[in-house]
Amino acid sequence: xxxxxxxxxxxxxxxxxxxxxxxxxxxxxxxxxxxxxxxxxxxxxxxxxxxxxxxxxxxxxxxxxxxxxxxxxxxxxxxxxxxxxxxxxxxxxxxxxxxxxxxxxxxxxxxxxxxxxxxxxxxxxxxxxxxxxxxxxxxxxxxxxxxxxxxxxxxxxxxxxxxxxxxxxxxxxxxxxxxxxxxxxxxxxxxxxxxxxxxxxxxxxxxxxxxxxxxxxxxxxxxxxxxxxxxxxxxxxxxxxxxxxxxxxxxxxxxxxxxxxxxxxxxxxxxxxxxxxxxx
Numbered sequence: 001x002x003x004x005x006x007x008x009x010x011x012x013x014x015x016x017x018x019x020x021x022x023x024x025x026x027x028x029x030x031x032x033x034x035x036x037x038x039x040x041x042x043x044x045x046x047x048x049x050x051x052x053x054x055x056x057x058x059x060x061x062x063x064x065x066x067x068x069x070x071x072x073x074x075x076x077x078x079x080x081x082x083x084x085x086x087x088x089x090x091x092x093x094x095x096x097x098x099x100x101x102x103x104x105x106x107x108x109x110x111x112x113x114x115x116x117x118x119x120x121x122x123x124x125x126x127x128x129x130x131x132x133x134x135x136x137x138x139x140x141x142x143x144x145x146x147x148x149x150x151x152x153x154x155x156x157x158x159x160x161x162x163x164x165x166x167x168x169x170x171x172x173x174x175x176x177x178x179x180x181x182x183x184x185x186x187x188x189x190x191x192x193x194x195x196x197x198x199x200x201x202x203x204x205x206x207x208x209x210x211x212x213x214x215x216x217x218x219x220x221x222x223x224x225x226x227x228x229x230x231x232x233x234x235x236x237x238x239x240x241x242x243x244x245x246x247x248x249x250x251x252x253x254x255x256x257x258x259x260x261x262x263x264x265x266x267x268x269x270x271x272x273x274x275x276x277x278x279x280x
Contacts, residue, residue, distance in 0.1 A: 021052030024238035034079035045082030058092035061149035080142035089116030101198035164225035199236035206254040
């Protein structure tokens with residue numbers, strides 16, 4: 001849930017907390033629900049508002065603002081606004097998230113995106129001419145996030161492309177070292193124990209180690225960085241999340257049983273996911 005608190009000096013601070021059932025969806029699943037049956041869509045948004053929080057990342061916002069979705073954007077906007085303020089602004093950079101986890105400082109969750117809280121929310125207040133006035137109920141509408149991402153899409157898209165390239169280059173670099181000396185994997189990307197203080201760091205390390213070992217059996221491609229973002233956030237912080245079959249298999253191989261609380265669902269299992277949220 002995202003709200004604001006007034007400071008003693010009259011300024012405001014954005015406060016975001018994950019409450020109840022934490023839900024994280026990849027974009028294919030978000031679009032599927034948004035474009036699908038209206039009753040199912042209403043069931044889902046009602047369940048999230050009553051029982052939990054939607055984790056919404058910059059990766060979601062950038063992809064949903066793409067030109068290929070122009071024919072479905074009205075459905076998406078209506079769907080997103082149905083969550084009201086029952087959402088949490090998540091970062092899209094898994095390495096930045098890991099650094100914040102390991103630093104362990106600050107009162108806010110390391111998952112919280114500085115871009116959301118600083119750039120978007122300041123722009124939102126300016127757009128609505130809210131200086132010195134009370135925030136309206138519509139202030140935290142998620143459709144406004146997509147509108148904002150559209151305005152800055154080139155820069156944000158470049159950020160996703162950089163995540164892609166970082167993933168590809170780093171996996172290839174470590175694989176070359178691993179081929180010469182298998183112990184290089186432990187030096188470059190050491191295995192770490194699960195710790196509730198840095199769940200994303202644990203998932204990121206586990207997935208990277210697996211990708212290094214398996215990279216000769218497949219070729220990393222454009223878009224795998226975005227899939228990595230979804231896999232890390234959903235596995236580390238969500239109660240229920242969607243993932244495609246390739247990444248579910250990787251997560252199953254990389255994460256020992258019992259070390260993730262996330263329930264994984266395929267896109268074709270969205271009805272079961274909704275039922276899980278409704279159960280709380």
